[in-house]
Amino acid sequence: MINQPFSKREGLQDSTPLVYDDAPDSLRFGIREILMVLGYQEPSEQRRVLCGALRIPPDRSNWSEFPNVDEEVAGLTTVEPWYRFFDALERIPMFLAGKDVEAYYQRMNSLLSDEGVGYRFEAGAIVRLGTDEFHESVAIARTTLHYEKFVEPLRQFERAYEFRNSFPPDWPNAIKEAVNSVEAVLQVIYCRPGVALPTIVSQNFPEELPGGIKRLFHSLYSQGSGTVGARHAAIGGIEPTGPRAELAIHIASALNAFAVAELEI
Structure with a gap:
């Protein structure tokens, strides 16, 4: 000892x-x-x-x-x-x-x-290292997505975590994969492979679902879209940082848990 x-x-x-x-x-x-x-x-x-x-x-x-x-x-x-x-x-x-x-x-x-x-x-x-809350969110995501049908979303979430921990950290891809994991969960739930997250939210989410919750999904997607180096990044996008990437991973975990618990048909 x-x-x-x-x-x-x-x-x-x-x-x-x-x-x-x-x-x-x-x-x-x-x-x-x-x-x-x-x-x-x-x-x-x-x-x-x-x-x-x-x-x-x-x-x-x-x-x-x-x-x-x-x-x-x-x-x-x-x-x-x-x-x-x-x-x-x-x-x-x-x-x-x-x-x-x-x-x-x-x-x-x-x-x-x-x-x-x-x-x-x-x-x-x-x-x-991260906050206890961050690591708890990672653990929740792993538990939420342990079902076989969510193997691809889980793989993408794990990749987000790996990009966060890489040397040097790859913040753009950490954000991208966090967004991808949420999009993939919705594609599985609504049987819409290849369809973008905003389209699923607008076409498939229950009408009675509060608009604030829908905006959370759109907000996460826009974080990925507006990040330099991300898949949909526009010219002049936001330069990613560690706190922003960890926030994206944290939010992705919460949205995945919500989608599996509340939206799965």
Whole structure:
């Protein structure tokens, strides 16, 4: 078990906003500390792991542990862009002894948390953190769409989540796939494959359904339509951001749940 530091034992927490889309120096330095704690004490052992994870051949002209190999390893941790370093963090377990892998994930998550970096390892992959409400909405969508007939909408929703978590994050496609998932749910419910969401809303939604609810569907569709890089984007569309993409995913989850519960015939 990892011994907790004073701040965690006392329940003290920094209120500084989380760092996204960056690999701060403290994180880069910390990976060497983790390798040392796991037993990879010599710089040459750390070089083997990091060179493998980065797909960079070691400098064979460096043979003395200090200062040559040690300086080479320090240089490896400065790789840019930031997401290439994160790719390497995901690949490091491939070059560790099996007994060290779980401890690596635990220590990496502690390091990410301690340094205020907005990512965590989940099931061997680094994922972007979000609010509890956001993650709850993702879980609701997965539960709502678990039926076989909704396999395609679920696949599209999962792709939206994957684009959100990619390195670097792909906000336009995250929004696009969130919209696609809602459109696909309506296509299944009303047996209208290939028909656009606005057409289904105007032609198939019950007349007694409040206009405000119908506008929510139109609003989500317009968010996808007006986003640079999205499938229906017009010239001069809105540049997507992380909060906008997460909002689209959150709304898509709620609308999918509503459609399955209230509109399915």
